[in-house]
Amino acid sequence: MKSKxxxxxxxxxxxxxxxxxxxxxxxxxxxxxxxxxxxxxxxxVEEEWQEEEKETVGVLTLVYDHHKSDIVEKLVDIQHHSYPLIISTLHIHLDEDNCVEAVFIRGKVKEIREVAKAIGSIKGIKFQNLALATTGKEIP
Ligand code: NI
Structure with missing residues (x-):
């Protein structure tokens, strides 16, 4: 029931x-x-992101050339290593070479930032952006 x-x-x-x-x-x-x-x-919500221990949800967007070095192997490796923080990924082939991937991460703010940093530091990633969202629990 909604409050007045x-x-x-x-x-x-x-x-x-x-x-x-x-x-x-x-x-x-x-x-x-x-x-x-x-x-x-x-x-x-932005206030929540300042609290390192707060649980939230982040979406890391990546663009990379899947032919370049061992990006795909490293990505999969980190994603397995980061289980169960990474709850889902969405991979779309943009053209012959480029892929866009959205990595959904759920955990404490500091954990999400750590995973994003580990993935983002893989050599050859052309673009990366971490968007923090919210679990919505504390937002009426
Ligand atoms: Ni692809």
Whole structure:
């Protein structure tokens, strides 16, 4: 059951409100409240990432040429070694040479960063990006 919402007012300068309204429109939010809730949640999730012991979920995106050196072998090796932190991977062949891989990692913030660092330091990886998400447990 959803708890009742609480209304509160926020004081801002008109120039900031104009920018916020443009943001609401640009992002396609239904109204200011919806946009404001999303912004608060985003901040709270980012706050979670500062706590090393907090459990969360990360998605590591990698782009690499599967012909280059022993990238694939090393990747598989680290992924087995990092069990059970790595909960899933998605591999897509982009063209003859290039692959994009999304590695889903669940664990403590510090563990996720360690796995991402180990994988990201494999020689020959063209692009890497770690996006931290949330388990959602502490976000109502
Ligand atoms: Ni591939």
């Amino acid at each position: 919402v609480t209304r509160f007012s926020v004081s801002v300068y008109p120039s900031l409100l104009r920018k916020f309204d443009a943001f609401v429109k640009e992002r396609g939010y239904a109204n200011r409240s919806e946009a404001f809730r999303a912004l608060i949640k985003k901040e709270l």
